[in-house]
Amino acid sequence: MLTLYKARSVITMNESMPRATAVLVRDGMIVEVGEPEHMEPWLRHQEYVVEDQFVEKVICPGFIDPHLHPSMAAVLLPMEFITAMRWKLPWGEVEPVTDAEGFDRRMGALSTKKSVDEPLFIWGYHQLWHGPMSRARIEDIAGDKPTVVWHRSFHELYMNAAAMDMVGVVAAEIKPGMQIDIERGWFFEGGLGYAINRLNPWILAPDKYAAGLQRLKQVVHHGGHTTIGDLATGMFNFSAEAEALSQHLEGDDVPFRTRLVAHGTVLTKGGVPPQQGPELAEALLQRNSHRLHFGRHIKLFSDGAFFSQLAQLQEPGYIDGHHGEWLTTPEILEQHIRSYWHAGYQIHVHVTGDLGLQLTLDILQKMQEEKPRFNHGFTLEHFGFSTPEQIRQIQALGAQVSANVYYLHELSDSYTQNGIGYERASQMARLGSCFRAGINTTVHSDFTMAPAEPLNSMWVAVNRINHVGDVMGATEAITPQQALQAITLNAAHVIGMADITGSIRAGKRADFTVLDEDPLTCDPLDLRNINIYATVFEGKVFPLA
Amino acid sequence: MTKMITEKPITLIGGYLGAGKTTFINRLLNSGGLPSRTAVLVNDFGDINVDEQLIRSGSKSDQVIGLANGCVCCSIADDLTSALEVLKSSAIERVLLECSGVAEPHRARVQCHYPGYYPHASVVLVDALNHQQRCKDKYVGTLVAAQVQQADLIVISKSALNPDFCLQTLQPTIDADDQDAMEVVLGWGSDANHGHSIPTNLAPSFFTQTWQSRLPVSLADLTQRLEDLPGSVQRVKGLVATDAGIIEVQRVGTDTQLTPWTQPPHTAQLGLVIIASAADDLASIDWAS
Known part of the structure; x- marks a missing residue:
């Protein structure tokens, strides 16, 4: 049985036929793209149905987020969001809350909504917007309902007395110097680990985690994705995660596939020599199912977290003189890269600062000298700070870029003031240069570091507007055409799935994202407000309300 | 019944990759001089002779636990705090914690304020053969210099390979090959340089x-x-x-x-x-x- 999809317009992302109005699909695979009359030869002798609910809509290739973290998201999504930025979530849009009064008002509303003994977990607090937080402030609003207020960075949290009682914080154990301020109910850095060890029964409880994964499934659908990349499978625990993922992200009701990329450091944890990594990674392929796929991909780590200003920077560094950190000892990173490079793997390296990037590029250069490889797909993940010279190196070495462009929106203003200054802050996510250099470039959310909304990533990449409304580094903006390519075909290349998805052409899977407006002709400022009407995954329609 | 909470001291063993942390810890484990009820937390098992140690000690209270690098925001349950949580209620009386080669002692020290523990000393190994070169490295030069600066006690390793090596610093320094090196490291207290004793049942202690x-x-x-x-x-x-x-x-x-x-x-x-x-x-x- 054939299905004929008709649309106002089909944006194919196939350069050889950029636009069409009809797509013919058989058993989840595209067999013909073009105008309705081009379908005739197929239809003459075969039964078919016409799917015409999209005749007023625009069909795009199914969106792809090539880098997010389902397991982290599963922990966070059961929490309530009070954030300074807009988050569009399936169960309601989170309106920005940008002052202390607003935060308290919303905390109060959430508190009364919950039943008496149900603890309230709030995520998204940030002192720059929401003022100083404390146990007393929480208690003024939420009284003795156990309430935990988690910082947007995830690196600190506040609890009221009821929450501390609930999880078993022993006040007598807490002494000065422990990075716990018991009076304020504040747990940070070392003290955060103490709190998390006690909170784990609530946040990692199997039913919570399962509910979180179900929410993640909704979020991914809601964002219009038909493919995602889990870029650190095993971050908690390989078998538990793989089991949970196959339980919740596999099956006919799941409207997307997931490329699983194993966390390389965890894979060889326990003193396993890096040389044995590829062998262990190879064994993971046994777990593959229809929607969940390990490939010959591995994730490794260079420098520290961007949100915590732990990216390693070249001179002149941070304004306050502090230094970033290495997530992996440089020599050990090189050993890991060498081992996977020689085994023919596609390597994804987390890089945030320009020094972290330089280290990674220097290692890649060495690998190319040891064993030249073409089409190796080496990918620089996050790509916060870079220099124009590094763009040329990336191009020369044949690497690709997967950027968290949202950094620019949320952080470029505050990093201008308290971080690295205007020049470098305005050039975060140097995407225009990447496209001009012909580097395969995509954007990602690293969800929950940024909203899992490809149209929002597209909006930031095209407009480069930060949260206070300033345009930052206008020449690094990309066109809507480039941005749409970033979230479809280029993303498919980065996760090694361009043979089956990322564009609409005969032979690929029928993965579509169906929009009310045309993202290539609309006002670029409206990109993030385009309504997603439905997604189609392998020929099956999944409507969005 | 109320129980006195006795805080357990943590001695950090830091230093860059190749500085000799593993060799040093292996020597501690095999010297027979490691006090009983000591837990050794190693950054990753690597070349630590765990089995040998367990056989030698024959005691269940000595534990060698492997940790992987982790950040609480990226792994929710990081290995270090989980290990500290488990050891807190055990018979363990002290902890030796091997830092990752890229850890800065003052950041690692923060972790040692975990409830039930206190930082006892930051010991940093310095490799006589490669230290000077490494200080000029564009990626880790600043880090290696910071590791030395933040140390309470510096242990020079591989000095036999570079007898002229001299670290220009006014910090207490010993040689890894000194006969009493283990004793000094184990007895070192970070506030010893204030000239007063610290509340610990560890003997001997050293002052500087x-x-x-x-x-x-x-x-x-x-x-x-x-x-x-x-x-x-x-x-x-x-x-x-x-x-x-x-x-x-x-x-x-x-x-x-x-x-x-x-x-x-x-x-x-x-x-x-x-x-x-x-x-x-x-x-x-x-x-x-």
Whole structure:
């Protein structure tokens, strides 16, 4: 049985036929793209149905987020969001809350909504917007309902007395110097680990985690994705995660596939020599199912977290003189890269600062000298700070870029003031240069570091507007055409799935994202407000309300 | 019944990759000198001879636990705090924590304030063969220098391979090959340099004092002062400006060596670090001139 999809317009992302109005699909695979009359030869002798609910809509290739973290998201999504930025979530849009009064008002509303003994977990607090937080402030609003207020960075949290009682914080154990301020109910850095060890029964409880994964499934659908990349499978625990993922992200009701990329450091944890990594990674392929796929991909780590200003920077560094950190000892990173490079793997390296990037590029250069490889797909993940010279190196070495462009929106203003200054802050996510250099470039959310909304990533990449409304580094903006390519075909290349998805052409899977407006002709400022009407995954329609 | 909460000391063993942390920890494990009820948390098992250790000790209270690098925001349950949580209610009385090669002691120290614990000392290994080169490395030069700066006690490794190596710093320094190196490391307390004892049941403890003179002293006077030092002084090390030029002082036990300093004087940081096993003796040294 054939299905004929008709649309106002089909944006194919196939350069050889950029636009069409009809797509013919058989058993989840595209067999013909073009105008309705081009379908005739197929239809003459075969039964078919016409799917015409999209005749007023625009069909795009199914969106792809090539880098997010389902397991982290599963922990966070059961929490309530009070954030300074807009988050569009399936169960309601989170309106920005940008002052202390607003935060308290919303905390109060959430508190009364919950039943008496149900603890309230709030995520998204940030002192720059929401003022100083404390146990007393929480208690003024939420009284003795156990309430935990988690910082947007995830690196600190506040609890009221009821929450501390609930999880078993022993006040007598807490002494000065422990990075716990018991009076304020504040747990940070070392003290955060103490709190998390006690909170784990609530946040990692199997039913919570399962509910979180179900929410993640909704979020991914809601964002219009038909493919995602889990870029650190095993971050908690390989078998538990793989089991949970196959339980919740596999099956006919799941409207997307997931490329699983194993966390390389965890894979060889326990003193396993890096040389044995590829062998262990190879064994993971046994777990593959229809929607969940390990490939010959591995994730490794260079420098520290961007949100915590732990990216390693070249001179002149941070304004306050502090230094970033290495997530992996440089020599050990090189050993890991060498081992996977020689085994023919596609390597994804987390890089945030320009020094972290330089280290990674220097290692890649060495690998190319040891064993030249073409089409190796080496990918620089996050790509916060870079220099124009590094763009040329990336191009020369044949690497690709997967950027968290949202950094620019949320952080470029505050990093201008308290971080690295205007020049470098305005050039975060140097995407225009990447496209001009012909580097395969995509954007990602690293969800929950940024909203899992490809149209929002597209909006930031095209407009480069930060949260206070300033345009930052206008020449690094990309066109809507480039941005749409970033979230479809280029993303498919980065996760090694361009043979089956990322564009609409005969032979690929029928993965579509169906929009009310045309993202290539609309006002670029409206990109993030385009309504997603439905997604189609392998020929099956999944409507969005 | 209320139980007294006894805080467990954590001794950090830091230093860059290749500085000899693993060798040093293996020696500790196999020396027989490791006090019982000591948990050793290693950064990753790597080359630690875990089995050998477990067989040797035959005691369930000694534990070697492997940790992987982790950040709470990226892994929710990081290995270190989970391990500390488990050990908190165990019979373990002290912890040796091997840091990752890229850890800065002051950031690692933060972790040692985990409820039920306190940071006892930051010991940093420095590799005599590669340290100087590594300090110039564009990726880790700053880090390696910071590791040394933030150390309470520096342990020089591989000095046999580079006997002329000299770390220009006024911090307490010992050699990994010294006979009593293990003893000094285990007994080191981070606030020892304030000249007072710390509440610990660990013995022996070591104390340190730094002496600097703005004016040159006479060589004879210096020699006399060194001879008069009490018996509990284990080590004296440093450079002193005298009427006979800059003199390098090295004393281990009662063996004192005074050598004229031949390198350019502007590289010399003047002062003596004195390490003693009795705080009172250290306090009684009155060298004010």
